[in-house]
Amino acid sequence: MIIQVNKESVPFFEALASEVRVEILRLLAAEDLNIKQLAEKIGISSSIMTRHVQKLESAGIIRSSMVTANGASHKKCVLMELEYRLQLPHRDVKQNIHEVSI
8 A cells, every 4th residue: 555645644654653553563464353462462451452453543554343252242453454655745856958959
């Protein structure tokens, strides 16, 4: 996926501006996990993990959905993409061309 570097992409960059959220992405690259599993692996509470997941979701980096397993509901988190490419703004380069006939 290509990310344009502009004002609209600020939520994407804000979502990556946390060591915890970067670690969440590393873990989700290996396997899909629920909120409780992520919280246990990183060593934070499930409520704090929920806020981190919401930030990543609002940026479109991960997706979560409720699933039922063993009679309990869990919020399963999945990466949306495995690769992002940044596209910087283009410069308008005006070339001065001079034509000379000899």
